[in-house]
Amino acid sequence: MRILIVGGGMGGTILANNLARRLSGELKAGKASITMLSASDQHMYQPGLLYIAVGKMFPDELYRDQVCLLESSIRFQVDPVTKFDLANNNVTTESGKRHDYDIIVVATGSRAHAEGTPGLAEHALQFYTEADALNMYQRLQEFEGGKVVVAVGVPHKCPMAPLEITFMLIDYFKARGIWDKVQLHYTYPIGRVHSLEPVANWAVPEFERLGVTYETLFNMKEVTADTIISEEGGEESYDLLVTIPSHKGMEVIEENELGPGGFIPTNRTRLNIEGYENAFVIGDTTNLPISKAGSTAHFEAEALAENIASTIKIGGPVRDYDGKVFCFIEAGEGRATYAMFNYQNPPDPKPPTKGMHWFKTVYNKMYWASARGLL
Amino acid sequence: MERKLVDAKNTFCPGPLMELIGQMKLASVGDELEVLSTDKGSASDIPEWINKVGHELLDSFEEDGVLHLVVKKTK
Numbered sequence: 001m002r003i004l005i006v007g008g009g010m011g012g013t014i015l016a017n018n019l020a021r022r023l024s025g026e027l028k029a030g031k032a033s034i035t036m037l038s039a040s041d042q043h044m045y046q047p048g049l050l051y052i053a054v055g056k057m058f059p060d061e062l063y064r065d066q067v068c069l070l071e072s073s074i075r076f077q078v079d080p081v082t083k084f085d086l087a088n089n090n091v092t093t094e095s096g097k098r099h100d101y102d103i104i105v106v107a108t109g110s111r112a113h114a115e116g117t118p119g120l121a122e123h124a125l126q127f128y129t130e131a132d133a134l135n136m137y138q139r140l141q142e143f144e145g146g147k148v149v150v151a152v153g154v155p156h157k158c159p160m161a162p163l164e165i166t167f168m169l170i171d172y173f174k175a176r177g178i179w180d181k182v183q184l185h186y187t188y189p190i191g192r193v194h195s196l197e198p199v200a201n202w203a204v205p206e207f208e209r210l211g212v213t214y215e216t217l218f219n220m221k222e223v224t225a226d227t228i229i230s231e232e233g234g235e236e237s238y239d240l241l242v243t244i245p246s247h248k249g250m251e252v253i254e255e256n257e258l259g260p261g262g263f264i265p266t267n268r269t270r271l272n273i274e275g276y277e278n279a280f281v282i283g284d285t286t287n288l289p290i291s292k293a294g295s296t297a298h299f300e301a302e303a304l305a306e307n308i309a310s311t312i313k314i315g316g317p318v319r320d321y322d323g324k325v326f327c328f329i330e331a332g333e334g335r336a337t338y339a340m341f342n343y344q345n346p347p348d349p350k351p352p353t354k355g356m357h358w359f360k361t362v363y364n365k366m367y368w369a370s371a372r373g374l375l
Numbered sequence: 376m377e378r379k380l381v382d383a384k385n386t387f388c389p390g391p392l393m394e395l396i397g398q399m400k401l402a403s404v405g406d407e408l409e410v411l412s413t414d415k416g417s418a419s420d421i422p423e424w425i426n427k428v429g430h431e432l433l434d435s436f437e438e439d440g441v442l443h444l445v446v447k448k449t450k
Contacts, residue, residue, distance in 0.1 A: 116400070155397040159388050189396055191420045195389045217427055219396060232427045246400070260401045289386040289394045325388065343385045 007107035008038030011283030011297030017373035018305035020071035039080040053127035110284035119223035124243040145181025146239030153246030167332030187218035263287035269320035378407040
């Protein structure tokens with residue numbers, strides 16, 4: 001049984017390691033193989049970019065050699081896929097090599113697409129790549145006061161990022177002693193300040209206590225050198241514009257016409273590509289109406305690994321993915337909380353605590369154990 | 376023109392309205408999007424956004440506990 005995993009991010013890595021352990025006997029006996037194809041020999045801890053942007057982490061803390069995170073029984077190759085032929089169970093890579101498979105899992109992730117909003121790439125700060133996060137930090141260091149606007153595109157990776165960057169900016173400006181010279185204005189695409197109602201209900205009093213103004217039903221339409229305009233007719237001037245750009249799936253998904261916007265139509269519980277029984281999707285690459293977050297990829301990978309292993313061992317899947325998501329929420333002032341939910345149960349976030357902030361800080365270091373499938 | 380289904384039943388984040396906004400970006404002018412939602416708030420927040428942006432709400436009905444909102448992209 002040839003298992004092919006396309007993508008070496010969090011979802012692909014956890015899946016590969018989980019499968020390698022579950023199928024250790026089959027791998028040793030030559031009855032199964034696991035191959036991972038990735039675009040990079042490096043693995044990035046993407047949530048760390050938020051901290052880079054405010055000077056709380058350094059780039060070298062975000063990377064490990066991908067091969068060091070994988071079980072030795074996994075065949076790892078840096079050779080990104082360029083062509084998917086799902087009907088004939090094979091892919092072709094950048095080097096021209098063809099890989100035939102019995103089971104394929106696509107975990108190529110998503111990317112910030114600033115170019116989707118005119119003027120955004122030229123004028124706004126963002127933190128979804130190392131270069132952008134470092135640039136944001138440098139621009140913040142040069143900032144001496146004025147109006148800061150936070151704006152959010154749809155869809156976006158990490159649903160807590162808009163609130164987290166807002167509270168972390170406040171901490172940053174306070175630490176520099178310029179908070180009294182800053183007017184911070186938060187905008188959000190829907191009719192409350194966060195998609196999760198309990199989180200929004202918690203955030204509004206925090207904004208009022210801290211003096212953050214906010215505006216809802218604000219979807220970015222166009223950005224100029226000093227103004228951001230919304231689809232709804234709103235207009236905000238700014239001195240510094242901090243954005244979470246809208247996201248797309250990877251180019252290779254769009255080029256192969258696997259799904260609009262680069263997001264592949266995916267079964268909610270079995271995670272197979274609609275129309276295919278031996279092709280699966282996890283993480284940001286799905287079109288599922290759930291959070292694009294590392295934890296989503298993590299929990300999907302665990303469920304799928306169990307089902308692929310059981311299919312090989314007993315002929316069929318044994319569990320459904322239940323929609324589980326867990327997100328930390330950095331709340332500023334050295335505090336954090338979290339939201340956990342699935343398809344059936346809404347989140348019930350607790351008041352932020354310093355303990356949860358330290359747990360998140362420790363998790364930033366423990367992530368590598370999580371990627372190895374040890375947590 | 377095509378009608379696209381936006382199945383946002385039993386989801387909390389990003390939620391039905393955010394799903395619609397995302398799908399609207401991928402749609403062409405004249406396309407219709409049918410949102411399925413089990414979030415009672417969708418009955419008011421989706422029409423509010425449609426009205427504010429200037430798209431057209433073609434239909435709204437509830438069936439077996441699921442709210443259906445049919446929206447036409449106008450610009």
